[in-house]
Amino acid sequence: MSDYEAVIGLEIHIELNTQSKMFCDCEVAFAGEPNTRTCEVCLGMPGSLPVTNEKAIQYIAKLGLALNCEIANFTQFHRKNYFYPDMPKDYQISQFDLPVAGKGYLDIESDTGEFKRIGITRAHIEEDTGKMLHISRTGRIHGADYSLVDFNRAGTPLAEVVTEPDIRNPDDARIFMQSLRNIALHLGISDVNMEEGSLRVDANVSLRKVGQKELGTKTEVKNMNSFRALKRALDFEIARHTKLLEAGERVVQETRHWDDAGGKTTSLRSKEEAHDYRYFPEPDLVPLTLKPSYIEEIRATLPELPEARRKRFEDQYSLVPHDARVLSFEKAVGDFFEESAKDYKNYKSLVNWIMGEFSYHLNNQGLAIDECALTPKHLVQLLKMIDDNTISGKIAKEVFDEMFNTGKLPSVIVEEKGLTQITDQSEIEKVVDMVLEENPQAVTDLKEGKDRALGFLVGQVMRLTKGKASPELVNKLLWEKIKQ
Amino acid sequence: MKLNQLTIKELHKKLKAKEISPFEVATDVLSHVDGVEEDIHAYVSLNNNLLDDSKNVTEIDNPLAGIPIAVKDNMCTKGVLTTCSSEILYNHLPVYDATVVNKLKRQNYVMVGKTNLDEFAMGSSTENSAFKITRNPWNLETVPGGSSGGSAAAVAADMCIAALGSDTGGSIRQPASLCGVVGMKPTYGLVSRYGLVAFASSLDQIGPITKDVTDCAISLQAIAGHDNKDSTSLGVNTPDYRQALSAEVKGLKIGLIEELMVEGIQKEVKELTDHGLNLLEKMGASVGPVSLPHLEYALSAYYIIAPAEASSNLARFDSVRYGLREEAEDMVDTYKKTRAKGFGDEVKRRIMLGTYALSAGYYDAYYGQAQKVRTLIIDDFKKAFEKYDVLVSPTSPTTAFKIGEKATDPLQMYLSDICTIPVNLAGLPAISIPCGVDDKGLPVGFQIIGKHLDESTVIKAAYALEQEIGFKEKPKLLKRD
Numbered sequence: 001m002s003d004y005e006a007v008i009g010l011e012i013h014i015e016l017n018t019q020s021k022m023f024c025d026c027e028v029a030f031a032g033e034p035n036t037r038t039c040e041v042c043l044g045m046p047g048s049l050p051v052t053n054e055k056a057i058q059y060i061a062k063l064g065l066a067l068n069c070e071i072a073n074f075t076q077f078h079r080k081n082y083f084y085p086d087m088p089k090d091y092q093i094s095q096f097d098l099p100v101a102g103k104g105y106l107d108i109e110s111d112t113g114e115f116k117r118i119g120i121t122r123a124h125i126e127e128d129t130g131k132m133l134h135i136s137r138t139g140r141i142h143g144a145d146y147s148l149v150d151f152n153r154a155g156t157p158l159a160e161v162v163t164e165p166d167i168r169n170p171d172d173a174r175i176f177m178q179s180l181r182n183i184a185l186h187l188g189i190s191d192v193n194m195e196e197g198s199l200r201v202d203a204n205v206s207l208r209k210v211g212q213k214e215l216g217t218k219t220e221v222k223n224m225n226s227f228r229a230l231k232r233a234l235d236f237e238i239a240r241h242t243k244l245l246e247a248g249e250r251v252v253q254e255t256r257h258w259d260d261a262g263g264k265t266t267s268l269r270s271k272e273e274a275h276d277y278r279y280f281p282e283p284d285l286v287p288l289t290l291k292p293s294y295i296e297e298i299r300a301t302l303p304e305l306p307e308a309r310r311k312r313f314e315d316q317y318s319l320v321p322h323d324a325r326v327l328s329f330e331k332a333v334g335d336f337f338e339e340s341a342k343d344y345k346n347y348k349s350l351v352n353w354i355m356g357e358f359s360y361h362l363n364n365q366g367l368a369i370d371e372c373a374l375t376p377k378h379l380v381q382l383l384k385m386i387d388d389n390t391i392s393g394k395i396a397k398e399v400f401d402e403m404f405n406t407g408k409l410p411s412v413i414v415e416e417k418g419l420t421q422i423t424d425q426s427e428i429e430k431v432v433d434m435v436l437e438e439n440p441q442a443v444t445d446l447k448e449g450k451d452r453a454l455g456f457l458v459g460q461v462m463r464l465t466k467g468k469a470s471p472e473l474v475n476k477l478l479w480e481k482i483k484q
Numbered sequence: 485m486k487l488n489q490l491t492i493k494e495l496h497k498k499l500k501a502k503e504i505s506p507f508e509v510a511t512d513v514l515s516h517v518d519g520v521e522e523d524i525h526a527y528v529s530l531n532n533n534l535l536d537d538s539k540n541v542t543e544i545d546n547p548l549a550g551i552p553i554a555v556k557d558n559m560c561t562k563g564v565l566t567t568c569s570s571e572i573l574y575n576h577l578p579v580y581d582a583t584v585v586n587k588l589k590r591q592n593y594v595m596v597g598k599t600n601l602d603e604f605a606m607g608s609s610t611e612n613s614a615f616k617i618t619r620n621p622w623n624l625e626t627v628p629g630g631s632s633g634g635s636a637a638a639v640a641a642d643m644c645i646a647a648l649g650s651d652t653g654g655s656i657r658q659p660a661s662l663c664g665v666v667g668m669k670p671t672y673g674l675v676s677r678y679g680l681v682a683f684a685s686s687l688d689q690i691g692p693i694t695k696d697v698t699d700c701a702i703s704l705q706a707i708a709g710h711d712n713k714d715s716t717s718l719g720v721n722t723p724d725y726r727q728a729l730s731a732e733v734k735g736l737k738i739g740l741i742e743e744l745m746v747e748g749i750q751k752e753v754k755e756l757t758d759h760g761l762n763l764l765e766k767m768g769a770s771v772g773p774v775s776l777p778h779l780e781y782a783l784s785a786y787y788i789i790a791p792a793e794a795s796s797n798l799a800r801f802d803s804v805r806y807g808l809r810e811e812a813e814d815m816v817d818t819y820k821k822t823r824a825k826g827f828g829d830e831v832k833r834r835i836m837l838g839t840y841a842l843s844a845g846y847y848d849a850y851y852g853q854a855q856k857v858r859t860l861i862i863d864d865f866k867k868a869f870e871k872y873d874v875l876v877s878p879t880s881p882t883t884a885f886k887i888g889e890k891a892t893d894p895l896q897m898y899l900s901d902i903c904t905i906p907v908n909l910a911g912l913p914a915i916s917i918p919c920g921v922d923d924k925g926l927p928v929g930f931q932i933i934g935k936h937l938d939e940s941t942v943i944k945a946a947y948a949l950e951q952e953i954g955f956k957e958k959p960k961l962l963k964r965d
Contacts, residue, residue: 040580044800046573046681047560047582049714079796081842083819090799141815149804278842280851283685283793285715 004207004245006238007215008167012180014159014190015128015198016059021155022127023050023093028157030196034150042155044088049284052077056157057100057288059189060125061298063159064101066183066305067120071295075100077282082275085149086130094160096279098287099124106183107307108175109325118176119164130154159189165204165215170234174227177201178329182306185331194226201230206251207241216241217251221265223258233258237265309334317347326355332370340376344383353379357397361404373407382410392471394462395419422469425477428461431469432477435460446482454478487512488642492551492699495645499544506550509645510538510594513552517596517643523624525616526638528557529565530597537594546591547702553588554644556635557598558605559690560679561585564595568681569613570603572801572808572826582679583714584648584690584707591706596644599634603828604798605655605683607631608900611891612830619887620663621959622926626884629659629900635693636663640959646694646703650680652687653786654879654904657916660693661879661929664918664957666700666946667693669904671937672911673718675704676711682797684790685716687908697917697947701725704939720937728943731951734768738945739872741933743779744903750882752922757878760919760930763952764945774872776864781857782906783898788841788854789909794831795838801826833894858909865910869935874945877903879916879929903931913939915946918955927957 018028024041040048064071078096101123108116130151136144161180167173181192181199192199206218221237224230236258241251255274256265281287304312306328313324313334328334333354340350358379362369382399385391391399391414402413414420422428435457436443445453454475461474487495487509498504514534521527531537534552541550555561558568560578562585567573581589588595602612610618610633620628621641628637632649636659639647649656651669660667668691675690682688692703708722740761745754765771803809803822810821827835841850868875880900890897907914912933919930930949934942 040578043805045560045579045806046566046568046576046800047558047578047679048580049678051713051715081796081799083799083802083816085802085804085815088800088805090802091796147815276844278796278839278844278847280792280796280842280847283716284682 003209004242005210006168006170006234007165007206007208007218008170008173008234009165009204010161010163010167010173010176011202011204012161012163012177013200014063014161014184014192016056016157016159016189017191017198018053018055018059018157020053020055022053022056022125022157023155026155029152030191030198032152034148034152037152038154042088043151044090050093050282052285052288053157056125057290058298059157059187060100060123060159061290061295062187062189062302063161063184064104064123065295065299065302066187067101067104067106067123067161069101069104069120069123071101071290072098073290073292074098074287075290076287077285078279079282080126081278084129085147086132086154088130088151088154092126092129093282093285094126095124100290106176106179108172108179110175111171116166116172118166118172121162121164123159123161126158126160128153128156128158165206170231170238173203173234174231177227177230179306182330186303186305188303203230203234203237205234205237205241207238207245216245217253219251219253219265220255221258222255222268223260225260229258229260232260232263233265236263240265306331313337317341319347319351323351323355327351330369332368336369336376340380343376344380346383346387349383350379353383357400358404361401372404374404378403378407378409385410385414389421389423389470390414391419391421392467394471395421395467398467419468422465423473425473428465428469428473429477431461431464432474432481435464436478436481443482486516486642488516488552488645490645491695492547492645492702495551496544496547496549499550506538506541506544506594507535509550510534510552513596513642513644520621520641520643523619524621524637524641524643525618526599526634526641526643527554527597528567528569528600528613528615528634531564531595534594534596541592541594543592546706548588548591548593548706551593551645552596553593554596554599554635554638554647555585556601556632556647556649558601558650558681558683559585559648560681561595561598565598566681567598567615568604569601569615570826570828570831571614572822573806574614574808576807578679580679583676583711585679587707587709596638599632599638599647601634601655602631603831604681604794605631605650605652605688606794606830606834608654608658608897609885609887609890610634610659611887612828614828617887620884620926622664623884623924625886626926627662627887629662629880629884631655631659632667632693633659636660636665636667639663639665639693639695646692646699648690648707649693650683650688650690651904651908652683652689652790653908654901656691656693657879657904657914657929657931658901660916661918661931662884662927664921664927664955664959665693665695666697666915666917666950667691668700668704668915668939668942669907669913670704670708670939671718671913672908673716674708674720674722674913674937674939676709676714676717678711678713682793684793685797686793687786687790689908697915697943697950698726698729700915700946701729701943704943708939718937723940725940725943728940729947730944731767731948733764733945733948736764736769736874736941736945737872738764738769738771739774739868739875740771741779741868741875741877742773742775743777744877748881748899748902749878750922752920753878753881753883753928756920756928757876757930760949760953761876764949767948767952769945772872774868774875776861776868776906778857778860778864779906782861782909783902785854785857785861786905786909787837787898788850789858791834791838792841792851793838795835795842798827798831798835830894861906862910865906865912865933873935873941875933877931877933879903879931883922883924883926883928907933912936913942915942917946917950918957919949919953920955921957925957
């Protein structure tokens with residue numbers, strides 16, 4: 001164990017999925033034909049002026065409330081000035097000392113099961129930039145032959161959440177991000193897709209001696225495009241700091257770029273090269289007054305959040321804490337469970353299927369629960385067919401596989417493939433007799449107490465009935481016949 | 485008398501009565517422009533379709549229908565060159581119309597052309613235009629004032645019937661004063677800024693430049709009103725300003741701003757201001773002195789706030805999406821080369837001033853302090869208006885000065901706006917009307933400042949004084965023979 005502890009703070013950007021952009025009427029959407037969702041405002045044409053999208057203010061207030069933040073009664077936009085081709089006005093309308101949401105917190109549950117409170121410094125609203133495409137070998141601007149810019153994204157409402165340096169290890173950072181993502185999904189304010197860039201994270205990391213109060217010199221790490229990248233980048237950075245400190249060297253305060261393919265960070269710019277953004281109040285927008293009654297109206301629209309849902313799942317469906325936590329963690333999973341539970345009351349069985357077979361298939365194909373063809377109707381029908389002995393549990397897995405891949409209802413699959421369980425005793429008896437006759441050695445073994453032989457015999461019966469025989473019946477008949 | 489010499493009101497009456505047609509009006513304007521533009525240089529670009537446009541005006545249902553009006557070249561006109569008199573926008577064709585232009589279009593006006601200005605409205609003489617120096621029709625050796633010098637000169641020289649200007653620190657009133665015409669800066673937020681290329685967003689305001697106060701009221705009526713596209717636009721119903729055209733000032737309480745009547749004011753300007761006040765007093769107004777103690781800091785505060793906002797507003801001229809592009813080795817050099825070539829000296833000076841004022845470590849001492857001064861000035865005006873209905877002062881400390889006289893001395897140039905700047909800082913409405921000529925025959929302007937959104941009282945006082953003064957002088961030097 002190292003003598004150092006890591007101190008991590010995160011800065012997160014979330015693109016909000018309002019219908020129109022932050023300051024104009026253009027549609028908010030992902031990708032599309034470049035520069036088609038633009039107008040004079042989001043292109044920064046001379047003379048154009050911004051008008052605030054009220055929905056975006058409501059969204060950031062919702063996020064603030066969900067993160068237990070104080071919502072400001074008086075909030076204002078500032079201009080953040082810097083030159084870059086993806087910034088139509090060469091300043092970004094952002095917030096400075098009067099953000100919509102002030103201090104708050106989010107409780108996370110570590111992998112160890114320990115609850116930790118992560119402080120939120122602030123959450124504010126701003127506009128997103130356009131997207132650059134650098135035509136070069138590396139895809140980066142340095143040494144590029146030329147660059148293209150697409151302003152479709154420019155002006156998309158962007159929430160920025162800043163945490164206190166309360167995170168102590170890369171896993172907690174990842175869990176914080178997953179929790180925050182789930183909250184945004186529950187609130188319905190963003191697609192929070194890291195690959196599409198609607199969820200982005202920068203991390204500040206420093207090391208200090210265990211027990212020391214003062215913070216060490218920090219570095220800021222950018223360009224982590226997945227939860228895994230975040231964890232890897234932080235692991236790398238902590239190892240790098242540790243090595244420097246243990247060698248008696250100093251950490252240089254700077255911004256570093258995470259190279260996912262290379263698995264390392266490289267220096268992007270030093271503290272001295274940092275921008276002076278020359279913030280000043282945006283004169284084109286009047287400050288906003290959010291009355292307490294208005295904030296309460298927004299609070300009233302908040303949906304149930306993961307933490308509350310977990311508790312309710314325990315109470316309402318009598319789920320064990322672990323199951324309740326897993327099912328409430330992701331909104332879509334919880335929704336799937338609840339939708340299914342409306343028509344199927346054996347919750348334990350339901351949970352087992354969702355957390356077992358279903359989640360195995362999803363993981364295998366790298367799909368989210370709401371991205372596959374399977375609906376609650378599918379699963380409920382399948383479970384009911386098991387319960388009324390239409391199919392066996394074993395066949396059910398085969399049917400599940402089929403319906404997961406094709407989206408066909410289980411009843412259709414069973415019908416098409418003739419998978420209905422054989423429960424006619426005389427029909428099974430014929431097969432059992434045949435198997436016993438053909439396998440005298442196994443019969444002898446079984447009589448001598450070698451139980452393994454039973455499995456073999458059952459297997460033979462199932463093979464001959466193509467798995468459709470009711471396993472209980474087969475068992476029962478085999479025993480009866482052998483004892484005779 | 486040629487039709488271009490008439491006012492909006494006079495033309496409207498004749499047009500409505502079908503005594504004349506919009507085409508005849510446009511023809512007279514155009515032939516006059518053709519005759520004098522080479523002397524005045526009021527326009528950056530002329531509307532080549534002026535005559536055709538005038539033919540398309542068939543209904544005279546609005547006060548501005550068929551009236552040839554000039555638009556300052558910092559207001560966006562869809563598909564029509566809008567340069568801000570800057571090299572950096574030498575080729576800029578806006579994709580949309582400014583709200584004021586839309587409003588004029590809805591009244592079926594006809595646009596004469598886009599008028600010259602100090603680059604990005606930064607200046608007091610129109611000498612800072614990248615394209616041409618506009619001459620004062622009263623004396624071609626002198627400046628027309630600025631930054632709306634093209635608009636003021638065009639109105640003074642009958643090269644249009646009325647014009648739009650923009651006023652950030654006096655850019656409507658000062659040139660109106662120097663050109664002997666009427667210019668009004670409305671309350672900040674009364675007229676939409678949408679489509680006005682921003683100089684200093686918290687100070688900019690569009691207003692009319694006209695031949696008389698009546699036309700001012702008519703024009704203001706056409707352009708005032710709330711606009712959803714401008715968040716700083718005030719959500720108020722505009723009154724009928726024409727009802728203020730009653731010469732009735734009995735009982736009106738008028739305060740003369742002491743701080744604006746002292747050093748540096750030209751003798752005749754002072755005398756004519758006093759003369760105007762006497763006339764108002766004779767008509768039954770009560771007149772008294774008023775002190776606004778913080779005005780001495782107004783110029784300093786203005787030259788922090790306006791450049792600070794400008795430094796940010798003008799950042800977008802980076803060659804990426806429109807305007808001039810000077811190709812260079814890389815992105816940063818392209819920025820540098822483009823902006824070095826595209827901006828003139830005064831614009832660069834203000835960008836540097838503003839950038840400095842907003843820099844880390846200086847913000848509180850400069851921008852923060854200037855905002856505090858601004859608040860003090862607003863309070864000064866509020867106090868003064870507890871006692872008075874309108875405040876008055878000269879519009880400009882001097883009459884038109886010689887071209888080149890102050891061009892190399894920015895501080896002297898900045899002082900030209902000493903009387904007008906405080907009004908922008910306070911966001912108040914103010915008008916300049918001609919009140920006589922100095923010993924060189926150059927016009928002198930009289931400024932009347934009103935309470936927030938009280939344009940009506942300003943117009944009322946101005947109209948009364950205009951009637952009493954009966955200013956009839958016209959520029960004589962329209963042609964070099």
